[in-house]
Amino acid sequence: MMPDLGKYTFAVLASYGATIVLLVALVAVSFWQRARVKRALAEVEARAGKSDG
Amino acid sequence: MIALLLRDLRLSFRAGGGFGLGLAFFLLVAVLVPLGVGPEGGTLAKIAPGILWVGALLACLLSLDRIFALDFEDGSLDLLATAPLPLEGAVAVKAAAHWLVTGLPLTLASPVLGLLLFLPERGYLWLVVSLAIGTPALSIIGAFGAALTVGLKRGGLLLGLLVLPLYVPTLIFGAEVVKRGAAGMEIGTPLAMLAAITAGATALLPFAAAAALRINLR
Amino acid sequence: MIALLLRDLRLSFRAGGGFGLGLAFFLLVAVLVPLGVGPEGGTLAKIAPGILWVGALLACLLSLDRIFALDFEDGSLDLLATAPLPLEGAVAVKAAAHWLVTGLPLTLASPVLGLLLFLPERGYLWLVVSLAIGTPALSIIGAFGAALTVGLKRGGLLLGLLVLPLYVPTLIFGAEVVKRGAAGMEIGTPLAMLAAITAGATALLPFAAAAALRINLR
Amino acid sequence: MELVVSDLAVERGGLVVLAGVSFRLAAGGALVLRGPNGVGKTTLLRTLAGLQPAVAGSVSVPPESLAYASHADGLKAVLTVTENLAFWAAVYGTGAGAVAGAMQRMNLAALAERRAANLSAGQKRRLGLARLLVTGRPIWVLDEPTVSLDAASVELFAWVLRAHLASGGAALIATHIDLGLPEAEVLELAPFRADGPALAVAGGFDDSFDGAFG
Amino acid sequence: MELVVSDLAVERGGLVVLAGVSFRLAAGGALVLRGPNGVGKTTLLRTLAGLQPAVAGSVSVPPESLAYASHADGLKAVLTVTENLAFWAAVYGTGAGAVAGAMQRMNLAALAERRAANLSAGQKRRLGLARLLVTGRPIWVLDEPTVSLDAASVELFAWVLRAHLASGGAALIATHIDLGLPEAEVLELAPFRADGPALAVAGGFDDSFDGAFG
Amino acid sequence: MSIWEYANPKKFMQTSAWALPGLIVLTVVCMAVGLVWGFFFTPDDYKQGSTVKIIYLHVPAAMMAINAWAMMLVTSLIWVVRRHHVSALAAKAAAPIGLTFTLIALATGALWGQPMWGTWWAWDPRLTSFLVLCLFYLGYIALWKAIENPDTAADLTAVLCVVGSVFALLSRYAVNFWNQGLHQGASLSLDKEENVSDVFWQPLVICIAGFVLLFVTLVLVRTRTEIRARRLAALLSRERLA
């Protein structure tokens, strides 16, 4: 399954590892922020809606 | 005391980034020097310990005048001086806050910058160690300089002029540790001296700085 | 306009030394680097052009935040913006005042510092020429950065982060001129580029800086 | 030479604080703006001075006729009283005669060579007001001009102001203190306060997608 | 708990500005310092607060009993109202209850989460005064506390001050404005003004070689 | 119908909500296929050995790092000229993505350099200018963070972006004065003859597409978050007033 990377195993694996860590972190942060803001907004909109009507 | 520490930390986070910026400046020095000096690896490796220490020093310096100047301008320093808090303690705490937002992140990031300057491999450990031991001295000495110049607008350059000579011993011993470390030589003596400077400065300078502050507030 | 220039010059003389301090800082960098790097003449000669230019740049940077910050804090910037004076002109004049108290004395003093760093003889002329042509760009670019960060307390480090990347081309061309000059090579192209940057920055950046100021005052 | 403000709305921190403000200030007139702390007096004056854009409405004022004095005096601590004034005189092109006259009128002659840093709070304020005189501008826009002034100085200021009005000037003054100017009109700002959700920056981005979230 | 000042002389910029000032402020009392601009009120208060040494005379005050409020409010623009107060409460060891109480009493509750930078001049001042409440100190030393306050806020402040006096506190206040505190004593400082060259800092460096030049 | 309609936040929210699910699926598929193909099913290069596999990360990341800045420049200009809030927020949303791509390009480049050139880092023109780009991203993000008023921040960062772009180009030109550098020249050109062989090329193209899609998707998601955050701030301050 795992391809034989020869003497460059570290370089290749580290590259893929670093990339994936960074990308996952970016995606996670983006979606976490999205969820947080969405939730807070929903709360406030609900409050505003109640006080208006 | 803890309240003051927390306040100072919070202030530096709120106003333009705290951690990030001291670091960014250090990074910039490490980037600019090769840009100016040129790309040859051999030369860079030779000057790396010195440049990294000079960079750390300048990064500290650039944020020094904020230790007291902002508090002085908006009147909080007057209020702090009349508060039930020994001014010596306040100075020490403010220096500590300064170290936490400049010296510490700088120490942690230094290996990456060592990379940019082709620091020899054996040097990394000693770079980190020397910065960890030496940067507190930079903050406390800087706090003293900041206390001396607090009344003056545009004190920035004057502060630099006053403080940099005081930084010389720290710089020399710090850079020496890294240089010897990188060359695989014995590092005991400079390291001991560095530690002694930090210990001495931390023990004595808060008093001098508090005295200077009192005079400046008068 | 002339009144503004005179005022700014007078302010920097009164408040902590003007000329003297930019220079002193430059001097300190030139002294600290050999202390950090070690005393070998060969290495120092090689890095001299780069270090001198980096030193000039940092000396500029350290005094940048004063270009507008003080005026902002005490309310004179509001008053200047409502005065019958194009803000673009005010920016240009303030940058010029900054150059007169930092860039110019630094240029004049640079040969002495070249000596400290063992700059090869042929390099002195080009060191002075490149600084004379390049430092105005540093002041005007710096004024732009200062205008961006004027509203922010503790803007010092942020300013550094914003401005230093903008300084990169000036630094590279400037140091290149000195390096080539010292090596007896042809210096036409980098010198022309340096001049072009200064000319371009002087022509365009005051507008960007004035726009940034207006936004910050809003 | 007339300042006409019609249906003006001004904003601070992304929120409209005052709306529907209209008034007219003619040569020789003085208008005192009153209102509780935080109602938006400073914001209104800054908008008139052109430091920030209006949200709605219009301000019509002859070009180069306004002189604005804010909460802060804009003094340079290291310059002397004379130097501070001379700078503004040069900027406004009014010359050295104006400086001497202004110092005389604001009772600053004795302090002429004193650095601004060494003035007391009230003396600083007097110097800030003297700056208005050297601008030579007809319409003064003043934000709490008499803060820290003692009774004698307030009177002096009222007297200077009257002379300015008599010579065809006009003044718009935000203040909490009685200035001793019975002839001035008073505009109470509290009724123009724009609160309630309906008025968050009108037509601004923040409102342009009401309902976008279902 | 008494502040006793006897025969005090204070200097500013190397010159004695006031001399022979004596008064006594007991618990429950308020003393208003009056005097024209530049007479030396700020200098006197700073001396009492221990920020500068007296030239002559003595100040006797119980330790840790003074709270000083200067012209400047000492607010941190980037901290919120609550954070600003909480910091001083922590420094004076009075705790979070004091913060809430002070905000309530100075009518700041609605602004609790606002950054100090976004307050109007009068709101800032109210916050500066709220700081006094969180110090828990009995003797207040106030330099023009009501600058920029509107009428309602001045009244609020007078009311808070009265409560403070009633609870055994004391207050020393320099002001040009009527505070609406008829029960306060008034000390006019003008008679203590020390002018004339004879009074250049007595015993100071400048005097120690009088006559050295024949 | 003009393209500016999408500058209306309502329209933007609707359209992006409609497009996002498909985009997310497409992105995941493209990235997965490209990376798996690149990592598991390509041969080693005769010269570079297995390190060629790094190309599938390095090249797309480097390309997108530059393109992200270009996109920020365009949206900043739109904000300055036409004052469409969505475009300002899109620029803000794109910056951290661009920064991440820059970091990926730097990291993979460094890891690739160690076996190929015998050093993690060289002051090669292309590498250097990338480092400068990284600094621009940091400064841009720091400026957004430092300013409280969102419109002020949008204006100032837009000015910075425009001026910064000019200087970034200048530095790119300036560093060429040192030497030609160690770094590869362009190897992807439309001229088929000059291209690396198909075995490397095909997965690379898919990876590039994946990175482009990832960028677009993330920009949309983050812009939506920014719009909501603006709305949230407006509602909160209204509540405070009322």
Ligand code: HEM
């Ligand atoms: C930290 C180090 C490095 C950085 C910052 C860097 C940066 C870049 C950049 C900016 C590009 C251009 C992408 C584009 O727009 O086409 C690129 C492409 C490329 N890099 Fe690197 N690189 C680094 C190290 C390396 C190393 C060590 C190698 C291999 C030995 C390498 C091989 C390549 C190749 C083959 C391309 C594609 C060239 C093309 O098609 O244009 N890079 N890199």
Ligand SMILES: Nc1ncnc2c1ncn2[C@@H]1O[C@H](COP(=O)(O)OP(=O)(O)OP(=O)(O)O)[C@@H](O)[C@H]1O
């Ligand atoms: N960022 C912000 N968000 C919300 N409100 C703000 C912001 N900044 C300022 N404000 C509010 O705007 C209002 C107007 O302030 P302004 O300084 O114009 O008041 P003012 O009438 O001059 O008051 P004063 O008499 O105290 O000087 C104040 O209520 C202030 O709290």
Ligand SMILES: Nc1ncnc2c1ncn2[C@@H]1O[C@H](COP(=O)(O)OP(=O)(O)OP(=O)(O)O)[C@@H](O)[C@H]1O
């Ligand atoms: N360096 C100096 N040299 C000479 N006189 C000075 C110097 N610094 C300050 N003074 C003077 O000292 C006096 C006392 O100032 P102080 O600030 O105490 O006055 P104040 O009573 O608080 O006035 P205000 O009501 O205006 O606040 C002022 O007349 C001031 O001009």
Ligand SMILES: [Mg+2]
């Ligand atoms: Mg106001």
Ligand SMILES: [Mg+2]
């Ligand atoms: Mg006073």
